[in-house]
Amino acid sequence: MAYPKRMEISAVLKSSNPGDDVAVGGWIKSLRGSKNVSFMHVNDGSAFDSVQVVLEPSLDNYGRITSLLTGAGVFVEGRVRESPAKGQRIEIVPSRVEIVGECDASSPVQKSGTSFEFLRTVAHMRPRTNTFGAVFRVRSALSYAVHSFFNERGFVYAHSPILTTSDCEGAGEMFQVTSMDLNKLPMGPDGGIDYTRDFFGERCSLTVSGQLEAEILALSLSKVYTFGPTFRAENSNTARHAAEFWMIEPEIAFADLEDDIALAGDFVKYLIRYLFDHCERDLRFFDERIEKGLIGKLGAVLEADFAVLEYTEAVRALKDSGRTFEFPVDWGESLQTEHERYITEQYTKRPTFVINYPRAIKPFYMYCNDDGKTVACFDFLVPRVGELIGGSQREHRLEKLLQRMRECGLDAEKYGWYLDLRRFGSVPHGGFGLGFERALMFATGMANIRDVCLCPRVPGNAAF
């Protein structure tokens, strides 16, 4: 063990008392010197706050230590004492400061004044900053909360495949995966590429959704969820889209739309509650510096009865609003971003489930309602982030599903196993998909998805 006595700074700040001997390792956040005393703030990422190390000239190597720059890695052994100045409960008076890794002035991370845009160009150094340290701690906590929620409710965690040959899941452009030599592609008799000579013997892509596979397990283990990476090759250039992101997709059997919505609502509240209980300091930072009023916003979601609004009602409300929208509102058309914003920000003024959309604008697998016009689905809309969750009851009736597949121009031959789930012991079931990064944006107030991913993948950029 390289540094056997090392403690996490979070533990020192929380529970060390004056007189305790401690050892910490971390990176210098700031170093201020005067003639007779200098102050070094050291952060190891275990907590938002740094520990203050008080350097006095009697210390060995005082000159070298005080000439270190922001970003240097140090190991500090010393004694805790009560801090006489405001700003921190305790501080460390070191008996020894080891310079572990020096850092020169060309380091892109400095004390202040760097933009998120610039930090994206140095994504490998970003987590040293207050903001990104907090982002990745909260990301981890939120991820754990997802598993905790489902585990407490008896859900089975399913690992849906990342490589898939399902060629039409209706969720966007796919990244193709091949082991063929792109300079010497085998051609078939019809002039096209001969995928029977590819690794899997057919065309293969990265998954755009684990839902269809989650249905396999839901129709045997009843309550399941997936939580894994998802890939979309859409040329989307927005603050809310990434080519690689993580998605959570629960799937429950013996359930209808109402059960699905109840689950989604409980889930959102659980996640917020978890962050309140475990990430108080980081959330306070986001509230102060990233999105004013964030904690109030999250608290309101925690307390709120979510609105549930029929699509038909939403269209009527938009038409009756007296407002002119850039895109016309009409029954049968998709709700545009401007419409969704009006609904959550003006009409219901809270997070809202919009349910029962026209079947013509929704995928084939959604349950057809008795009215013959709509499907049993919902979009969960929140102010600012937009659509956070999309879900539906699935069509579990074989004949209806086959009819929908014909309407959508899908080849039933390619969905043999999916149809088998309807042939053998089919029961009502449903689920939803939640974009993990979108939830994280909502929870932290970070406005750009690139700033909640360690190494964001967007069109034209996979640099890290």
Added chain:
RNA sequence: UCCUCAGUAGCUCAAUGGUAGAGCAUUCGGCUGUUAACCGAAGGGUUGUAGGUUCGAGUCCUACCUGAGGAGCCA
């Protein structure tokens, strides 16, 4: 992919078509406890790239590159 905006010192930003500046950072000096410390000084530039207009371009025009915001697609 479409629309709009932006690109000047390591970073954050100024600069009527007329000698490229400031703050932070860095270096040096000062300061008895700092909290984005403070005070003084110094170093630091092919103004994104390539053309064009002009006596003269950071500034105007064209193309391209990069980034951002919005839209579409969606999570």
